[in-house]
Structure formats: structure tokens, C-alpha cells
Amino acid sequence: MDMTAMDGGFADPPREAALAFRAALQAMARPGRIEQVSGAVPPAPVSRAAGALLVTLCDPETGIYLAPSHDTPALREWITFHCAAPLVGPSHADFALGTWEALQPVSAYRIGTPEYPDRSTTLIVEMDRLDPAGARLTGPGIKAEAALNLPDLAAFQANRARFPLGFDCYFTCGDRLAGLPRSTTVTEAG
């Protein structure tokens, strides 16, 4: 077993997990707002923000799907040691991790059912950059409007159209993350 697989967990788990959980909640409650998280050091190519999300949100009861861009033996071992989460296919995943291109097609993920809309997948999308500029976001949690560079528009508009069903997204880059819940309306900047 690769010994580096066991490094990189939270050094002070109660405090760092609480801070990361707060950041994750704020990001999802205020779509487009960029939060900082730190503490976890996952193996490449995973960003620190995505690693902190995995360690904070995943446990033996949440299946994780690793898209081809992130499906490395080192990451599988890291997740097994730090989260003990099962690695599953896209149609059973509670969380999916990868770049936007690798996570396609998004129709493969669970969107919940009318009785249980929470039984859906949360995508953790790794980005090359994360800027508060680009697509225009409006909806719950946004006072007037927010902006975020999104990898796609049509997919998020289609996701909004089937509310209350749909998937939710975190976008991560380095130690920063932003959220885009299914309730947010995405339009082209203009």
C-alpha cells in the first residue's frame, strides 16, 4: 500500500471538520459565493477544497463516484482510509468527483424522486479557475444577482427546469469552493 495514502487528513479533526462544514453550508446557501477551506491534503490531482469536502461529508454510508479524470489508485486508498466510503458507479453515487468533462453525461446521476428529492447526487466539479464572473445567477440565497464562471450553461438550465428534482454542484479550485444548488437560475451574462 502506498504510504502517502494515509497522510493528508485533518490534523485537528473536530475543529477543521466544523470549519469545512460551515464553508460547505455557506457555499450552498449563497450560490456563487466563494469560500475558503483548508486542512485536508489529498493526493494529486484532487484540490484541497475537494479533499476537505470529501473528508467532511463522506462516510461509510455515502457512495462516491470517481470520474475517469480522478480515478487513481492513490485517491482510492486515500478515500478508503480517511472516509471509509464505498466507491460506486454514477447511478448509485451520493457524491461524484471529477472535472466537468469527465463527469459527463450528467444524465447518469440520481436526481431524487418526487417523494424524496434529497436522494440525489452532489457533483464536486474540479475547475482550473474559479472567478465571480461569467454566468449570471439568480434565485434563493442571492440578494440581487451573483456571477460565477460555469463550465456549461445548458446543463444547469435543464437541471433548474426539473426543480425540485436535480443534482447539486460544488465547484472547487485550489483551496476555494463555490456552490450551485438546483434552485439557482442560470442565465448568460448580459
Next chain:
Amino acid sequence: MSDQAALTARKARLSALAKAPHDRLLALWARQGPVPAHDLLRAPEIGTVMVRGRAGSVGAPFNLGEMTVTRCSVRLASGAVGHGYVQGRSHDAARAAALIDALSEDGQAAALEASILTPLREGADAAKVARAERAAATKVEFFTMVRGE
């Protein structure tokens, strides 16, 4: 030693450490000398695990109940990794179990087997025998009187 034999030996080692009384484990560990330098991969943490059973070892599995467990993972300066899981809540015992496991992986298995694991196993066997004897003393022989018809 083949991989399979090494795995079996490690399982037996971790099993003995997990079930040992904390004070006995810590007393034997203290006699071992100074604690070697190590990094904590996972600081000692207390949680619960679900204990499952099968009636008569063959029935369908059922949840017997949750038990408290403390676990810890360490890495020595040489790179050897050890994991410790002990029943109950004791950070010190979990860390000692992880260090004993790491040192055993690091080539000191025979010495630790003699100084710590064998006394622990003997203690466990003695406790088992004492308990069986206590139970045997209260054994009642049931028999049926044949009634004269």
C-alpha cells in the same frame, strides 16, 4: 513469511490487542522502554461499531448491539504503519496497540510476541478457563423420574 501467513499473524496480533484489558496492556507496554518516535496518521478517536452475530454461527446475521471502540493509526520514523483498535474508551491503549503493531511490522514481531502478546493471550486464556469453571460449578443435571404406572 508468505503474504497470507503475515496477514494471519497480524490479524491474530490485532485481535489479542483489541481484547486485552487496558491496564494490563499499558503495564506490559510501559516495560518495553521508551516510546519510539512516531507520527499520528489518525489521532486516537472514540466511536462505536455495530457488533453483528449469527445464531449458532449459521443463522441469518443480526445486529447484537453497538460497542465503544477507540482507534488510532501511527507511522514510525522508518515508515512502518500500525493500526490499533481497542474496545472501550482509552486513547493511551489505542496508541499503544498501534505502536505495537507498527513495531511488529518493522521487524520486532518476535520480541514483542514474547514480551507482550504471549502474556496477553495467556491472561485471556486463564480468564476464559476461570469463567468456564465458575459456570461449571453451578451446572444442574436434569433427569426425568420414571413414574410407576
